[in-house]
Amino acid sequence: MSILALKKATLVGLTEDKAQVLDQLQSLGVMHIIPLQELSSSAPSRHTETNLLKVSPEQLYESLHYLLNCKQKRKQVVSERHFDLLSVVQGVEKNRRLRLDLVERYDFLQKRIKDLTPWGSFELPEENELYGQRFWFYLVPNFRMKELQDVELPWQVVHRDNRHSYIAVISEKEPGINVLPVVRTHTGAVPLVHLKRELEDIEIELETVEAEREGYTRWIYLLQRSIAGTDDAAQLAEVSNQTLDRDEIFAIQGWLADEHLAQLQLLAQEQCLALQVESPKEDELPPTLLDNPRVIAGGEEVVNFFQMPGYRSWDPSRVVFFSFVSFFALIMSDAGYSLLLAAILLFYWQRMGTTESGMRLRAMGCALAIAGFIWGVVVGSYFGAQAPFEWLQGLKMLDLNDFDSMMLLSITVGAIHLILGNLMMAWVRRKSLQAWAAIGWAISIAVALAGWIQGFTVLHWLFFAVGLMLVLCFSSARSGWSGMRLVDGLLALTGITKLFGDVLSYLRLFALGLASASLAMTFNKLAVDVAAALPAIGLLFKVLILLVGHLLNFLLTVISGVIHGLRLNLIEFYNWSLADEGYAFQPFAKQEVSPWIT
Numbered sequence: 001m002s003i004l005a006l007k008k009a010t011l012v013g014l015t016e017d018k019a020q021v022l023d024q025l026q027s028l029g030v031m032h033i034i035p036l037q038e039l040s041s042s043a044p045s046r047h048t049e050t051n052l053l054k055v056s057p058e059q060l061y062e063s064l065h066y067l068l069n070c071k072q073k074r075k076q077v078v079s080e081r082h083f084d085l086l087s088v089v090q091g092v093e094k095n096r097r098l099r100l101d102l103v104e105r106y107d108f109l110q111k112r113i114k115d116l117t118p119w120g121s122f123e124l125p126e127e128n129e130l131y132g133q134r135f136w137f138y139l140v141p142n143f144r145m146k147e148l149q150d151v152e153l154p155w156q157v158v159h160r161d162n163r164h165s166y167i168a169v170i171s172e173k174e175p176g177i178n179v180l181p182v183v184r185t186h187t188g189a190v191p192l193v194h195l196k197r198e199l200e201d202i203e204i205e206l207e208t209v210e211a212e213r214e215g216y217t218r219w220i221y222l223l224q225r226s227i228a229g230t231d232d233a234a235q236l237a238e239v240s241n242q243t244l245d246r247d248e249i250f251a252i253q254g255w256l257a258d259e260h261l262a263q264l265q266l267l268a269q270e271q272c273l274a275l276q277v278e279s280p281k282e283d284e285l286p287p288t289l290l291d292n293p294r295v296i297a298g299g300e301e302v303v304n305f306f307q308m309p310g311y312r313s314w315d316p317s318r319v320v321f322f323s324f325v326s327f328f329a330l331i332m333s334d335a336g337y338s339l340l341l342a343a344i345l346l347f348y349w350q351r352m353g354t355t356e357s358g359m360r361l362r363a364m365g366c367a368l369a370i371a372g373f374i375w376g377v378v379v380g381s382y383f384g385a386q387a388p389f390e391w392l393q394g395l396k397m398l399d400l401n402d403f404d405s406m407m408l409l410s411i412t413v414g415a416i417h418l419i420l421g422n423l424m425m426a427w428v429r430r431k432s433l434q435a436w437a438a439i440g441w442a443i444s445i446a447v448a449l450a451g452w453i454q455g456f457t458v459l460h461w462l463f464f465a466v467g468l469m470l471v472l473c474f475s476s477a478r479s480g481w482s483g484m485r486l487v488d489g490l491l492a493l494t495g496i497t498k499l500f501g502d503v504l505s506y507l508r509l510f511a512l513g514l515a516s517a518s519l520a521m522t523f524n525k526l527a528v529d530v531a532a533a534l535p536a537i538g539l540l541f542k543v544l545i546l547l548v549g550h551l552l553n554f555l556l557t558v559i560s561g562v563i564h565g566l567r568l569n570l571i572e573f574y575n576w577s578l579a580d581e582g583y584a585f586q587p588f589a590k591q592e593v594s595p596w597i598t
Contacts, residue, residue, distance in 0.1 A: 002315040004257040012274040029589025031254035036244035063092040074218040109199040118159040121192040138167040147181040228591035289585035298364025310580030327565035333513035335376025336383035342369035384520025406510040414506025415449040421577030440470025502572045523549030
């Protein structure tokens with residue numbers, strides 16, 4: 001099992017050494033703190049700590065986010081000799097605001113120039129140059145140009161495209177609403193040539209601002225460390241307020257794994273602290289600390305996202321990892337799509353390796369691509385087509401269009417999955433009679449599956465009845481053999497309909513796999529038909545249909561594989577394998593920031 005056993009440790013020391021002890025304990029990072037008193041409202045806050053630096057947390061995060069979004073980044077500075085947090089944050093904020101204003105003006109000018117270009121480059125005359133007459137501009141649809149024949153004012157077409165005619169009208173006052181068929185177009189008083197000059201100036205200024213922004217990116221690591229330091233200080237202040245203080249001594253208590261106990265004992269010796277270690281009591285609920293190898297730790301990310309198992313339960317991470325990978329492969333059912341997934345994973349390989357969770361998900365992505373490719377070879381599907389080589393065709397062992405075999409496979413996979421869940425539930429409840437109820441469900445599923453495959457016999461019905469009797473007799477948590485235990489058992493037996501529905505829910509593996517393969521073949525046939533019908537341009541359409549069609553099908557398949565693969569694990573499987581929900585182990589530790597050099 002990958003849920004680590006925990007111990008409850010209590011440290012007692014002198015109050016005058018409290019700050020140093022807590023700092024060392026935070027650097028060690030192995031304890032989940034148990035508050036010994038309620039958090040006081042007078043405790044130093046995160047904002048108090050950062051106000052000393054005259055930089056708010058919001059400014060820090062906003063500046064860091066702005067710099068991280070810069071396309072080009074400089075080599076990171078890891079020494080603080082030339083780093084002034086306040087001046088850097090203020091400079092980044094000034095750069096960000098200036099860039100935002102320039103981008104807004106740049107977008108406005110681009111649209112303005114695009115709208116004015118058909119009118120040509122002109123400069124409006126002064127008010128008295130035309131004896132009080134002025135220019136008025138209208139954008140008239142071509143099909144309404146006949147309506148201008150009745151306009152008595154002098155007008156002229158200055159430009160025409162396939163949709164509109166650009167009309168200039170001379171009048172002392174703006175023509176009335178009913179004089180022309182459309183409302184007036186506002187061209188503004190700034191000539192087109194001036195707008196183009198301003199746009200050029202803004203482009204130059206934007207380049208300067210971007211260069212300055214790129215220069216600030218050399219401080220990303222130190223900004224990250226400043227944020228980490230701020231959060232560490234806030235966490236330290238919070239824990240300091242949760243210790244039990246009595247005159248000249250203080251006590252701090254927390255959970256830690258057995259394997260870290262030696263490190264805590266060494267710290268206690270170095271700081272002259274009294275240390276008491278005890279095992280968790282039956283009425284205590286310690287946090288859950290999962291420990292899985294990085295290769296299969298992607299399942300742990302899924303478990304943490306959905307529901308953390310209780311401390312005395314079992315860790316479903318490994319089962320979820322392998323079952324999710326298997327379900328995803330069954331839904332994808334195409335070796336070509338799996339290779340495409342591997343190519344995308346390879347493209348993001350280095351970026352995903354910058355964080356622990358990213359490396360875990362990267363390992364899961366590798367497993368998805370490998371399992372999908374193997375299953376795609378087994379069913380003989382390569383972008384909806386047959387294997388390109390004869391030796392690959394010989395590896396095909398199943399046909400997706402063989403409905404009976406694929407339905408049998410899906411139901412069998414679902415039944416085995418739920419049998420495993422019930423057996424794990426029985427193991428968790430091994431000290432209780434309720435474990436026999438979970439065993440009864442497992443027996444019922446196994447016998448029903450065997451009877452469905454082989455045909456029901458008297459022996460099948462006998463074992464099926466034995467399984468249901470175990471559910472009836474041992475589902476209740478009540479002590480004794482009262483009539484209410486029978487009522488609880490009868491209520492538990494109603495779960496047989498739910499169990500039947502959950503097993504049938506695994507048919508989605510076959511249905512989605514068949515849908516993906518059928519859609520791929522449809523796009524292939526459509527592309528071939530179009531190419532045959534249009535000998536010249538048909539080749540281009542064929543390529544476009546194949547690219548767009550398979551890309552769309554790939555996206556739908558990946559989304560379906562993720563959603564339904566998780567659903568079968570986190571809904572159907574969880575309902576029969578996990579009873580208690582726990583909470584995650586949160587170590588009292590300093591944040592680590594790893595510098596990345598570009």
